Structure formats: structure tokens, C-alpha cells
Amino acid sequence: MLMPLLFLGLIxxxxxxxxxxxxxDEPRHFGxxxxxxxxxxRYAKGEIDREEYQRRRQDILGR
Incomplete structure (x- = not known):
């Protein structure tokens, strides 16, 4: 009786x-x-502005 329950628990x-x-949790696509x-x-360092960040993020995510 115990072995089938352990097996089911492992599955x-x-x-x-x-x-x-x-x-x-956070959807990220292949690669x-x-x-x-x-x-x-780059956004956190201030190298790109918000608009550029959003545009590139959409490009990466394919939306």
C-alpha cells in the first residue's frame, strides 16, 4: 500500500x-x-529611454 503512494507522489x-x-512565471520566449x-x-543604466526600451522589448517578444 505504501509503495504505490510513494510512486504516485514521485510522478x-x-x-x-x-x-x-x-x-x-514570467513568460519569456525561446532564447x-x-x-x-x-x-x-541597458534601461536600468539609463542607456536607452522608455520608448526605446518598450519598442525593443516588443521586438524581442515578437508582439
């Missing part, structure tokens, strides 16, 4: 892990994560 934990890994991080850094 549920595995599914939860995969879902969190494949679909993070876009690094580009968005760099864009965020």
Missing part, C-alpha cells in the same frame, strides 16, 4: 517540476531570456 512531483521548468536581461540592464 506528481516530477510533473510539477517539469511544468515549472517549461512554463516559468529571448538573455536578450531581455541585457535590454533590462
Amino acid at each position: 506528481v512531483a516530477g510533473v510539477i517540476f517539469l511544468v515549472r521548468k517549461l512554463w516559468p 529571448g531570456s538573455r536578450a531581455l536581461d541585457l535590454l533590462d540592464e
Whole structure:
């Protein structure tokens, strides 16, 4: 009785892990994560203004 419950628990934990890994809280598209991080850094440093930031972010996200 205990072994099937442990097995089921492992399956549920595995599914939860995969879902969190494949679909993070903040949606970032394939390969876009690094580009968005760099864009965020440039905006935070004041290298680009808000309009430029938003335009480039939309380009990266493909919207």
C-alpha cells in the first residue's frame, strides 16, 4: 500500500517540476531570456529611454 503512494507522489512531483521548468512565471520566449536581461540592464543604466526600451522589448517578444 505504501509503495504505490510513494510512486504516485514521485510522478506528481516530477510533473510539477517539469511544468515549472517549461512554463516559468514570467513568460519569456525561446532564447529571448538573455536578450531581455541585457535590454533590462541597458534601461536600468539609463542607456536607452522608455520608448526605446518598450519598442525593443516588443521586438524581442515578437508582439
